Amino acid sequence: xxxxxxxxTAKDTSRRAVVRAAVATTGTIxxxxxxxxxxxxxxxxxxxxxxxxxxxxxxxGILLHDGYSLLDPTGPAEILSRLPGATATMLAERRGPxxxxxxxxxxxxxxxxxxxxxxxxxxxxxxxxxxxREAMGNPVLLDWIRRIDRHTRWTTSVCTGSLVLAAAGLLxxxxxxxxxxxxxxxxxxxxxxxxxxxxxxxxFITGAGVSAGQDMALHLAQxxxxxxxxxxxxxxxxxxxxxxxxxxxxxKADPELQQLALRLPADSQK
Amino acid sequence: xxxxxxxxTAKDTSRRAVVRAAVATTGTIxxxxxxxxxxxxxxxxxxxxxxxxxxxxxxxGILLHDGYSLLDPTGPAEILSRLPGATATMLAERRGPxxxxxxxxxxxxxxxxxxxxxxxxxxxxxxxxxxxREAMGNPVLLDWIRRIDRHTRWTTSVCTGSLVLAAAGLLxxxxxxxxxxxxxxxxxxxxxxxxxxxxxxxxFITGAGVSAGQDMALHLAQxxxxxxxxxxxxxxxxxxxxxxxxxxxxxKADPELQQLALRLPADSQK
Numbered sequence: 366x367x368x369x370x371x372x373x374t375a376k377d378t379s380r381r382a383v384v385r386a387a388v389a390t391t392g393t394i395x396x397x398x399x400x401x402x403x404x405x406x407x408x409x410x411x412x413x414x415x416x417x418x419x420x421x422x423x424x425x426g427i428l429l430h431d432g433y434s435l436l437d438p439t440g441p442a443e444i445l446s447r448l449p450g451a452t453a454t455m456l457a458e459r460r461g462p463x464x465x466x467x468x469x470x471x472x473x474x475x476x477x478x479x480x481x482x483x484x485x486x487x488x489x490x491x492x493x494x495x496x497x498r499e500a501m502g503n504p505v506l507l508d509w510i511r512r513i514d515r516h517t518r519w520t521t522s523v524c525t526g527s528l529v530l531a532a533a534g535l536l537x538x539x540x541x542x543x544x545x546x547x548x549x550x551x552x553x554x555x556x557x558x559x560x561x562x563x564x565x566x567x568x569f570i571t572g573a574g575v576s577a578g579q580d581m582a583l584h585l586a587q588x589x590x591x592x593x594x595x596x597x598x599x600x601x602x603x604x605x606x607x608x609x610x611x612x613x614x615x616x617k618a619d620p621e622l623q624q625l626a627l628r629l630p631a632d633s634q635k
Numbered sequence: 636x637x638x639x640x641x642x643x644t645a646k647d648t649s650r651r652a653v654v655r656a657a658v659a660t661t662g663t664i665x666x667x668x669x670x671x672x673x674x675x676x677x678x679x680x681x682x683x684x685x686x687x688x689x690x691x692x693x694x695x696g697i698l699l700h701d702g703y704s705l706l707d708p709t710g711p712a713e714i715l716s717r718l719p720g721a722t723a724t725m726l727a728e729r730r731g732p733x734x735x736x737x738x739x740x741x742x743x744x745x746x747x748x749x750x751x752x753x754x755x756x757x758x759x760x761x762x763x764x765x766x767x768r769e770a771m772g773n774p775v776l777l778d779w780i781r782r783i784d785r786h787t788r789w790t791t792s793v794c795t796g797s798l799v800l801a802a803a804g805l806l807x808x809x810x811x812x813x814x815x816x817x818x819x820x821x822x823x824x825x826x827x828x829x830x831x832x833x834x835x836x837x838x839f840i841t842g843a844g845v846s847a848g849q850d851m852a853l854h855l856a857q858x859x860x861x862x863x864x865x866x867x868x869x870x871x872x873x874x875x876x877x878x879x880x881x882x883x884x885x886x887k888a889d890p891e892l893q894q895l896a897l898r899l900p901a902d903s904q905k
Contacts, residue, residue: 436713436872439740443706443845446737447899453739462732462743467716469723470709473732473741524873545873562877574873575713579846583879596882597895602706603794603815603844605883606876607832609853612866613875625867629717 422450423485423589426513429455429463429474430489430506430529432496434630436575437523438472441488441582447598448590456481458505466493466634478509486585487517491524491544491575493634501532511535519585520569523578527571531556539566544574545615546627576613579604692720693755693859696783699725699733699744700759700776700799702766702904706845707793708742711758711852717868718860726751728775736763736904748779756855757787761794761814761845763904771802781805789855790839793848797841801826809836814844815885816897846883849874 425445427438438455446453457463457474464471489510491497500506510533514520522530527543530536531554541556541564548558563572563581570588572581583604587595599605612618618626695715697708708725716723727733727744734741759780761767770776780803784790792800797813800806801824811826811834818828833842833851840858842851853874857865869875882888888896 435709439705439709442740446739447903455740469716470712470725471743576872576874580877596880597892597899599878599880599883600885600888600896601900602846604846604878607850608869608874610866610869613869615870618870622867626870629867630871633717
């Protein structure tokens, strides 16, 4: 994205027709026709595992609890769903739409937790004040998390999702991270807060606030499928971030900005 | 996130009780009780506009067309929903769940496009091959986009969403960006591809692939609400990215990695 490609022009009308035809018939918008889509073409070990197969790829469950923050589950889902053979399934106490912290948006839980006995990967997103508190105090959810965790290969969280894992008793004696403003709430559950983008401790990987789920998920992708696949998922989702400001973490934001950073989400949840 | 905060410890049992009580009763998980939640405390001009009010904040419509890529609409929604008074509404041809490119996940369209005559901000997400092609060839969708665009303050896109705007005839004579592998598909519609994270041309802001919607949305937040609010949204969503690899754009990925970067999403959509 740093300017090495020259811009196309719209001058060549014969090319226009070709491209339009291609769009209409063979579908090369994402460059796939040129590359072929049969397995085995890519010169990496990942190619053979590239077909979609729930039996072979990781079964990933993402737990939507009421009032989650939209990017918390969807960032990791976008990334982890590109793992060879993966299935990424949204789960909740009950099947059906589950609303975000602002209540404006709902993602559908395809399965209820009652229907799920085993997962390779559990992702617990974070939420606003209300949603986090409710999840931390919900014995049905915490019991299910503990039960599923017995057999997961990876148990992970984004943002205040780590407080939910902590409330389930899973982070005792471990290092973990969480949303910057919530850092004091891990210690009461025996976990030690570490101010990092994500913290990997045994089979537990906890991500920092909201957008950190993407970095956490890429690290997890690397653990599951190796360097090459994880490195390829980054250009697949064009993850070459250029935040317009350098204010993304609390040590880069002055106290007034930190206050406003907490107020804006809180107000959006009223 | 660069280590300026010291880690909490779990040694102080009296502190544990205090924090637990706070969680159970006054809710300080996101630090809100300490800061207060009444308007006017934050020392910025944005505080007065902080209450949720559809009349006063931007009406943002995010168009879910079948087969969109999950992060394309949800990254901008997470960010733009924190604008003072904003409403972020998922729209589609028909109300109800709309499935992503992998078909594993569905976000609910709260309104059909028939119900929406005016928006302040339109966001058109991108999709995989099938979804992009279908949206570009859907006259109902393209007509609605043209009609809504007449009165928007901002018309925006993520990833191949710019091809949909282009197919609607809105980017003729403009610079724009899109997913790196789709860059040749803007020129036939009279738009000039620019390899940047986002491209701002008049009231049109187009973002590069998938994750670039977050940078595009922060730039848009700055245009709508000014520097301070946009700068505060970054720590609100802890957007201080640390990708584990430096392979996120095509000029940083060798040809084999580029092939795999296209194959993994394609395989996940089978």
